[in-house]
Amino acid sequence: MGRPKTIETTDLLAIARAVFRRHGPTATTRDVAKAAGITQAVLYQRFKSKDALFIAALTQSAPSLAALSAIDAAKHTPQSYLAVFAARTKDHFRTAMPSILTHAAHPKYGKEMMGQIHRHNRAGEIAAMLVLRLQAWQQAGLVRPLELRVFAHAFIHALHSMAMVELLSGDDEFYVTDAKEMKDFVGMFWHGLQPDQSARKNSRPRR
Numbered sequence: 001m002g003r004p005k006t007i008e009t010t011d012l013l014a015i016a017r018a019v020f021r022r023h024g025p026t027a028t029t030r031d032v033a034k035a036a037g038i039t040q041a042v043l044y045q046r047f048k049s050k051d052a053l054f055i056a057a058l059t060q061s062a063p064s065l066a067a068l069s070a071i072d073a074a075k076h077t078p079q080s081y082l083a084v085f086a087a088r089t090k091d092h093f094r095t096a097m098p099s100i101l102t103h104a105a106h107p108k109y110g111k112e113m114m115g116q117i118h119r120h121n122r123a124g125e126i127a128a129m130l131v132l133r134l135q136a137w138q139q140a141g142l143v144r145p146l147e148l149r150v151f152a153h154a155f156i157h158a159l160h161s162m163a164m165v166e167l168l169s170g171d172d173e174f175y176v177t178d179a180k181e182m183k184d185f186v187g188m189f190w191h192g193l194q195p196d197q198s199a200r201k202n203s204r205p206r207r
Contacts, residue, residue, distance in 0.1 A: 009046060012036055016057035021098050025054065025106045054106065058099040059120050063092050068129055078137050078193070082186045083179040085133075086159055089126055090182075093163035096121045123160065127152045134193075143193040155189055 015036045019027045029050050033040045047053040067088045073081055103117045118124065130152040137143045162185075 007036055007038055007042075010060070012038075012043075012046065013057045013060045016053055017060070017099070020054060020057055020102050024102060029053065051108065058103055063095045063122070065092070065122060065125060065129070067092070068126065073133060073136070078142050079186055079190055080179070081133070082155075082189070083182045085130065086155070086182045086186055087179045089156065090159045090163045090166075092126070093121060093160050094167055097163055097167045121160070123156055127156050130155065137193075141195060144195045146192065151189070151192060158185075158189075 012032075016032045019032050019035050023031065029040050029043055032053065033043045036043070043053070047056065068085060071081060071084050071088070076084065100117050100121055103120070127149070131148050134143060134148040134152065138145065138148065
């Protein structure tokens with residue numbers, strides 16, 4: 001009898017993720033084991049339950065936020081920065097969305113699963129990044145005084161909803177990641193940030 005097939009855990013999780021995304025939470029450990037070419041016994045040596053495998057598979061490859069942190073604010077006006085930030089944030093959510101939707105369909109969906117979803121879409125981290133940038137602009141007088149966290153959450157929630165609509169539409173032509181094409185979207189939000197010109201003029205230091 002031949003030796004049982006071995007598989008790296010990262011490869012196993014990638015296969016499990018594909019199976020769960022294709023078939024949803026109703027996919028069985030037998031389905032995953034068959035796709036991976038291993039026995040269920042080998043699978044259970046790595047993961048003690050189907051739920052443990054399900055959560056690990058769908059959160060192991062949470063998208064990186066490097067594309068957002070790499071934006072050089074010094075090369076942009078606030079509006080152009082927001083357009084790039086918006087395009088990349090929406091792209092991030094589209095990448096994360098299949099796992100998010102699969103999590104949301106889990107029959108045990110509740111507080112624990114909601115926590116997994118929030119950790120995967122990383123919306124809180126994205127909001128914190130944006131708030132820091134807004135604070136710098138506010139201190140420089142480039143945006144008006146307002147509740148920055150409220151603005152950041154509204155901005156990001158709109159992008160999250162846009163990503164979901166695009167993904168569910170199945171229309172790739174509707175998939176926009178070009179910062180230029182985010183101009184109108186950013187423009188609507190910019191009206192809430194744009195500083196009052198007379199206030200800016202009066203706040204300038206006298207020579």
